[in-house]
Amino acid sequence: MRGGREVDITIFGATGFVGKLIAGYLARSGTGLTIALAGRSQDRLEAVRSSFGGRANKWPLVIADVDQPGSLDAMASRSRLVLNAVGPYTRYGPPVVAACAGAGTDYIDLTGEVPFVRRSIDQSHGTAQDTGARIVHSCGFDSIPSDLTVYALSRRAAADGTGELGETTLVLRDYSGGYAGGSVATMVDLMRLTSSDAEVRRMLDDPYSLSPDRAAEPDLGHQVDLPLLPGQAIAPELAGLWTSGYVMALYNTRCVRRSNALMEWAYGRSFHYTETLIMGSFPGAALAGAMFNAGITTASRFGGHYLRLLPTGLVDRMTPAAGTGNDMGSRGHYRVETYATTTTGRRYRATIAQPADPGYSATAVLAGESALALVLDRDRLPDRHGVLTPASAMGDVLLDRLPAAGVTFETVSLP
CATH class of the missing domain: 3.40.50.720 (NAD(P)-binding Rossmann-like Domain)
Known part of the structure; x- marks a missing residue:
């Protein structure tokens, strides 16, 4: 014992x-x-x-x-x-x-x-x-890669004496995996809540909705959850690529900002955090990213309205049962890179990767x-x-x- x-x-x-x-x-x-x-x-x-x-x-x-x-x-x-x-x-x-x-x-x-x-x-x-x-x-995969890469960047900048974190962007560089039944059920539940509950919509509009003290948070202006950015706008190392919004940014960004506040703004008062997903360099990547962002926005804001148009119980019968998965449980991989520029202009990158299915x-x-x-x-x-x-x-x-x-x-x- x-x-x-x-x-x-x-x-x-x-x-x-x-x-x-x-x-x-x-x-x-x-x-x-x-x-x-x-x-x-x-x-x-x-x-x-x-x-x-x-x-x-x-x-x-x-x-x-x-x-x-x-x-x-x-x-x-x-x-x-x-x-x-x-x-x-x-x-x-x-x-x-x-x-x-x-x-x-x-x-x-x-x-x-x-x-x-x-x-x-x-x-x-x-x-x-x-x-x-x-x-x-x-x-789990939500939100340790987000939370720990930013934490590691802050620790490195502090050790080097190069200031606090400023513009910081997570990039999901590579991902292969499946979705468990519980994950699908969660997405359906959140769509229903967002469409029917004004307070939930307010939380998704507020970048500091998980803050321990909302009034103490810095005013950094509008913070976009689902950006559409050319790679070079994030870092020179990403030149030629396009990035879109990342669906889990709706949660992960708020988790990371809560970490900053709980640690008395150790990342800095000008810490500006975004998450993105690599779309690629192919012709039309920017358009694909814009359509991807529009799909996430439509699903998260209006998906519950569409669900209510379907026959009662149909969505629940079509949704995989919570607790189920597939053979992707033993396969898959991911690679996350988080780029940061400090208040003195130094640039850093933190990378986390696993040869395993993220979910x-x-x-x-x-x-x-x-x-x-x-x-x-x-x-x-x-x-x-x-x-x-x-x-x-x-x-x-x-x-x-x-x-x-x-x-x-x-x-x-x-x-």
Whole structure:
């Protein structure tokens, strides 16, 4: 028993596709930690546990359901950390966060949902600070590459004495992977919310909607979520390419700006952050990027209206079930480059890459290492509690852990 809790890490949603991948990663980690598998079905949990063999055969199983708050409280109170793999989080996440915040239990998830995180901040930040819990959202492909590359750039600039970060742009250079059923369900839920809830639309219009103190944020003018830019406007190294908006920028940019504020604007008060996607250099790349941006805007703002025109229940029947995935779980790759110019004019680039599917096996590594960082490296973590981000909760520790887990990470000065 460690830290007064009988379980080191509980994976809630362990029978889902990504939950099983994370459990498998932790089973292979060789840490000797006690891992519990949690969900609604004893039979399905037993089947997942038996698939790992070895020490995992002794892992405890926990029956827990978001519709039974007492089961969530019991799960949280016996665990040092709960890894929540049950989405869509806007629908299912708040009671899990509340249980962990109340029990002083650390928590991580894989969310990329602005409304859920805003609700988590409003309802659980204060409680988690009081109990000493770290509630760390977005510990998968969303949003560790975004959050950690910017954090690394800031650390490098500070070490070199070259000022704070100014114009900073993430570029998704390469991506190959699939989408889990839970991810599709999340997108459908968000389209419905955006079309019917004026407050959600306001959050998506506000670049600082996840800020701990909105009034304290700098006024940098209009900040575009879905830019259409020639590569050379970002960095000379990208000359000849066109970039478009990146759909996850609607969440990731707000997560990164929250990190800056939680760390007392360590990136700078003139930090201006954008995320983009490489479209290519082919004729018509600019037009393709413009159409891509228009499609994202239409889907995010008006998709819910179109969904309501369809027969009742049809969309839910067509949407892959949450917890399902495909064989892309063992394939795929990504490469992210983040470019920054400091207030003294120095340029830097941070790169993160994995030879794994971003939504599946890559996320399992990122989430698994986040959980291990919070449990095994507590003495090295910043003294911050409440609703945090990966960078503000685990920045240096994750930068140290990820390369040993097969994640390529590099920060370089550019001419």
